[in-house]
Amino acid sequence: GESVGLHLPTLSVQEGDNSIINCAYSNSASDYFIWYKQESGKGPQFIIDIRSNMDKRQGQRVTVLLNKTVKHLSLQIAATQPGDSAVYFCAENKGTSYDKVIFGPGTSLSVIP
Amino acid sequence: DGGITQSPKYLFRKEGQNVTLSCEQNLNHDAMYWYRQDPGQGLRLIYYSQIVNDFQKGDIAEGYSVSREKKESFPLTVTSAQKNPTAFYLCASRGLAVNSGANVLTFGAGSRLTVL
Numbered sequence: 001g002e003s004v005g006l007h008l009p010t011l012s013v014q015e016g017d018n019s020i021i022n023c024a025y026s027n028s029a030s031d032y033f034i035w036y037k038q039e040s041g042k043g044p045q046f047i048i049d050i051r052s053n054m055d056k057r058q059g060q061r062v063t064v065l066l067n068k069t070v071k072h073l074s075l076q077i078a079a080t081q082p083g084d085s086a087v088y089f090c091a092e093n094k095g096t097s098y099d100k101v102i103f104g105p106g107t108s109l110s111v112i113p
Numbered sequence: 114d115g116g117i118t119q120s121p122k123y124l125f126r127k128e129g130q131n132v133t134l135s136c137e138q139n140l141n142h143d144a145m146y147w148y149r150q151d152p153g154q155g156l157r158l159i160y161y162s163q164i165v166n167d168f169q170k171g172d173i174a175e176g177y178s179v180s181r182e183k184k185e186s187f188p189l190t191v192t193s194a195q196k197n198p199t200a201f202y203l204c205a206s207r208g209l210a211v212n213s214g215a216n217v218l219t220f221g222a223g224s225r226l227t228v229l
Contacts, residue, residue, distance in 0.1 A: 032215040043117075043203050043220030044156070049213050089155060091218075101146070101207075101218060105155040 012110045019080045021107045023073040023090035030092040035064060035075045038087045038106070047075070047088075077109075085111045116140065119204050119221035126191075126198070126228050134189045134224045136204035144207040145187040146218065149173060149200045156203065162187055191226060199228045 013019045025033065031052055036044035050057045050064045050073075057064050063076040073090050087106040120135045138145065144163050148156040158171030162181040176195025181187055191198045202225075205218040 034215060034217055036218075041223070043205070043223050044218070045220070046210060046217045049210060049215040049217060051214070101158070103148075103156040 009105065010108045010110070012112055013080050014112050015082060016079055019075075019077040019084065019109060021075045021077075021088050021109065023075075023104055025071050025073060025090070025092060027092055027102075032092070033064070033066060033073050034091045035062075036089045036091060036103075038089065040086070044089060080109075080111050082111045082113060085109055117204055117206060117219055117221035119202075119224050121224060122222065124224060124226045126226060128228060129193045131190055131192050132226065134191070134202055134204075134226070136187045136189065136221060137185055138187075138206045138219075139185065140206055140208055140219060141184070142206035142208040142219070143184070144216075145181070146205045146207065147171075147177075147179065147187070147189045148203040148205065150203060150223075151200050159189065159202075198226055201225050 011019065011021060032049050034049040035047040037047050038044040048057060048059045048062055048064050050066050055066055061078045065074045075088060077084055087108050089103050089106045092102045118137045124132055126132045146161040147159040149159055150156050157173050159173055159177050160168055160171050160179040162168040165181055165184050168179050168181050176192055178190045178192060179187060187204065201223050203220050203223050205220045207216050207218050210217040
């Protein structure tokens with residue numbers, strides 16, 4: 001069946017280091033893949049997305065890489081800051097379809113000062 | 114500011130009682146969603162609505178009900194039939210992201226329900 005899952009449930013990084021959060025997906029028909037950040041006690045917030053026909057997309061301090069060959073998605077955070085501590089979810093999005101959005105279990109990122 | 118408003122933020126319920134969680138959006142989005150989140154876990158879809166007066170069951174709809182009488186509003190009722198209702202409930206609407214062609218979810222701050 002369809003699924004989007006994350007390899008690591010927890011990740012600890014030193015402040016200033018780069019973070020890499022991974023995600024595996026199984027549905028090759030998805031048009032977009034999206035990363036969300038959820039801080040403690042809050043709702044998730046959109047970070048960045050990538051179309052299925054792209055390999056890489058950069059934002060402010062974040063880069064998302066998509067490897068369709070192995071169905072793998074990653075989120076890289078440069079110069080990780082304490083404010084980056086959160087749970088990160090990847091999700092599949094089928095373009096303008098109103099189909100249900102599938103979330104992975106999430107990776108908890110802790111930044112060590 | 115445009116966004117999603119959920120209320121109440123915290124709610125306590127006795128076993129056997131129904132409770133309704135409110136979700137209002139002023140983003141003019143057509144699609145709205147309800148997710149359940151248990152501690153240390155991901156988001157599971159309860160119900161979603163593509164348009165007014167229409168809604169679809171998600172993966173864990175049993176024990177829940179919704180209505181969509183207005184575009185702005187998508188309340189969720191947690192009924193007494195829901196066996197384990199204690200959880201964090203998240204409402205979202207779906208629309209185009211800025212600088213992107215992707216339809217992304219905008220979430221509310223959540224409602225934490227505890228059954229006593």
